[in-house]
Amino acid sequence: MSTIVLMKAFESVPGRYDLGMRLITFGEIAELRREITEAIPLNSKVLDIGCGTGELLPLLARRGARITAIDKSPDMVKTARERAAGENILDSVSINQNTAMEVDRLFKDAEFDAVVLSLVMSELTQEERSWVLSQCARILKPSGVLLVADEFWPGSFLKRAVFSLVRFPLHLITYLYTQIKGLVTTNIWWKIYYVIVELPLMLLSFFVSEPLTNPLESPETFLPEKLTVAHASEFWGGAVRLLKIQKADLG
Amino acid sequence: MKNFLLDVLQLFFRMIPHPTKPRLITFGKPTRNSPTLVTVNSSLTVRRLSKALKDENCYLLVAPAGGINVWCGSVGGHFTIESIISIIKTSGIEQLVDHRRIILPQLSAPTITSKELNARAGWSAQFGPIRAIDIPEYLRNGKRVTTAMTEIRYSPKDRLEMAVAMSGSIIVRYSLFPLMIFGLWGVSRFATNVLFTSAMLHLFNEKLPGSNNNRKAISISPLFFSLLLAFSWASGGTSIWLFLFLTMISLGAAVLVGSAYSGYTPFKQCSYSRQFYGYPPLEIDIVAEDCTGCTLCDWVCPVDCFAPVRQNTNRTIFVMANPANCVECGACLVQCPTSAVVNLFEVSKEQSHLRCA
Numbered sequence: 390m391s392t393i394v395l396m397k398a399f400e401s402v403p404g405r406y407d408l409g410m411r412l413i414t415f416g417e418i419a420e421l422r423r424e425i426t427e428a429i430p431l432n433s434k435v436l437d438i439g440c441g442t443g444e445l446l447p448l449l450a451r452r453g454a455r456i457t458a459i460d461k462s463p464d465m466v467k468t469a470r471e472r473a474a475g476e477n478i479l480d481s482v483s484i485n486q487n488t489a490m491e492v493d494r495l496f497k498d499a500e501f502d503a504v505v506l507s508l509v510m511s512e513l514t515q516e517e518r519s520w521v522l523s524q525c526a527r528i529l530k531p532s533g534v535l536l537v538a539d540e541f542w543p544g545s546f547l548k549r550a551v552f553s554l555v556r557f558p559l560h561l562i563t564y565l566y567t568q569i570k571g572l573v574t575t576n577i578w579w580k581i582y583y584v585i586v587e588l589p590l591m592l593l594s595f596f597v598s599e600p601l602t603n604p605l606e607s608p609e610t611f612l613p614e615k616l617t618v619a620h621a622s623e624f625w626g627g628a629v630r631l632l633k634i635q636k637a638d639l640g
Numbered sequence: 641m642k643n644f645l646l647d648v649l650q651l652f653f654r655m656i657p658h659p660t661k662p663r664l665i666t667f668g669k670p671t672r673n674s675p676t677l678v679t680v681n682s683s684l685t686v687r688r689l690s691k692a693l694k695d696e697n698c699y700l701l702v703a704p705a706g707g708i709n710v711w712c713g714s715v716g717g718h719f720t721i722e723s724i725i726s727i728i729k730t731s732g733i734e735q736l737v738d739h740r741r742i743i744l745p746q747l748s749a750p751t752i753t754s755k756e757l758n759a760r761a762g763w764s765a766q767f768g769p770i771r772a773i774d775i776p777e778y779l780r781n782g783k784r785v786t787t788a789m790t791e792i793r794y795s796p797k798d799r800l801e802m803a804v805a806m807s808g809s810i811i812v813r814y815s816l817f818p819l820m821i822f823g824l825w826g827v828s829r830f831a832t833n834v835l836f837t838s839a840m841l842h843l844f845n846e847k848l849p850g851s852n853n854n855r856k857a858i859s860i861s862p863l864f865f866s867l868l869l870a871f872s873w874a875s876g877g878t879s880i881w882l883f884l885f886l887t888m889i890s891l892g893a894a895v896l897v898g899s900a901y902s903g904y905t906p907f908k909q910c911s912y913s914r915q916f917y918g919y920p921p922l923e924i925d926i927v928a929e930d931c932t933g934c935t936l937c938d939w940v941c942p943v944d945c946f947a948p949v950r951q952n953t954n955r956t957i958f959v960m961a962n963p964a965n966c967v968e969c970g971a972c973l974v975q976c977p978t979s980a981v982v983n984l985f986e987v988s989k990e991q992s993h994l995r996c997a
Binding site for chain 2: 461487488490491493494514516517520571572573574579583585586587589590593594597598599
């Protein structure tokens with residue numbers, strides 16, 4: 390099921406994000422998080438890029454990890470900090486508002502045992518993706534792990550077609566929602582007027598704009614030399630894959 | 641030819657984004673010290689800049705900003721520090737030049753500050769001219785802007801351009817109504833009426849009779865209305881119904897054009913942002929005690945709001961001299977290094993809230 394694009398609609402409201410993600414993944418998001426957590430060695434130093442509401446943080450902290458988490462949205466950072474405070478894990482977690490494109494200045498070479506990129510890559514452009522991955526290769530210790538969980542295009546042509554067909558209306562709905570969610574007017578007639586009048590322009594904009602999220606192609610097409618896929622697993626009908634990527638132990 | 645067609649198409653559909661690939665463009669033979677300019681990934685903007693820069697030796701970074709123009713993009717939160725950081729990292733410009741300075745379009749001042757860019761990416765920024773045409777002169781002047789470069793001009797050519805852009809958006813938004821009532825006949829009359837009325841209103845706004853834009857639009861619509869009516873009566877025989885239908889269409893077009901007008905000039909924020917999205921009004925003032933006279937607010941203001949005043953202590957400060965000019969872009973508020981520029985609207989709202997408590 391290619392429902393993951395709907396997450397862009399929930400992103401604007403951190404309070405609803407967790408529930409929304411559980412709904413659109415049919416509860417499998419918990420399974421995904423569990424598998425990410427288990428792939429990370431005990432007592433390691435972890436970087437979570439795009440931590441969102443920080444649901445992964447307590448799971449990692451329980452395994453003795455010292456975590457640095459970043460997210461580009463100030464609202465998400467606030468929510469994640471509140472969660473960390475509520476779970477009493479502030480000692481082992483530091484959360485900052487930064488984008489994935491700033492990791493070159495933030496972190497030293499070989500600083501982390503593990504890096505997590507959960508539902509982040511699909512929001513980046515091709516160039517940004519390869520830049521972020523080359524940076525991940527730099528900040529990982531030799532034989533460190535990189536975990537990429539994201540939406541991937543299916544391999545076969547037929548599956549790809551079905552995937553696009555299901556994804557298209559969801560993408561459109563999400564786009565329209567993100568366009569009108571900021572409406573503040575309370576007058577119902579103004580709201581109806583707005584939607585009728587703006588719909589033609591919104592539809593035009595939808596067709597010419599960059600998509601909200603772009604599923605990834607197969608990992609061989611974007612991984613830098615030092616990184617290789619050690620293990621891959623699929624979630625909610627193959628729409629999301631979790632890649633466990635190993636950094637070569639070359640020193 | 642292809643570019644000309646694109647120009648026409650994008651002129652009419654100015655209200656939707658026109659994204660192009662974020663990238664690095666090289667002009668002439670730049671050296672390791674050549675200027676590096678930044679702009680948004682709107683293809684119209686990039687084409688115009690490329691035309692203006694064709695004889696220069698420089699780099700142009702096209703930042704990802706949703707394909708929206710610089711001013712709307714920066715006020716609306718599409719052209720941000722993150723856009724610039726992304727293109728600096730992915731373009732490889734750090735390997736091409738020795739300096740760490742970029743030149744930004746002045747109208748990006750409502751969101752982007754050199755201070756934040758420096759802290760987050762190690763690059764400093766300075767604001768160049770508003771218009772692409774001025775960039776060659778700006779570069780020859782040793783990267784110094786003149787007063788004319790920092791203020792908005794609204795030439796007859798710009799006016800005509802905005803008239804077509806506005807007509808495009810009105811026709812796309814509202815054609816459904818004449819289509820449902822009168823069919824295609826109605827849409828063609830509606831569209832030509834909108835084009836004519838907005839062209840007249842934009843070109844001759846100051847000279848038209850009427851106290852507001854709606855009245856001005858209605859006052860010119862009889863001109864085109866009589867043309868349409870003469871054409872209809874000449875081809876289809878005289879009929880009172882044709883007269884009534886055309887009156888409805890012309891009046892509708894005139895009201896839509898008149899009420900949309902001010903938002904399509906560079907002198908007012910679009911009414912939509914306030915009506916539907918509740919953008920707070922800005923009422924800018926400068927706190928005299930905090931002002932250091934650094935001139936930054938005067939520099940980034942596109943409409944000449946501020947003026948220097950010499951204090952008796954031999955200190956020059958800036959004051960809000962022409963509040964009527966303000967377009968509420970918020971550039972001065974964001975750029976002021978000492979937070980001397982304040983928004984009075986917020987202050988008074990807080991105070992009234994306190995009084996309630």
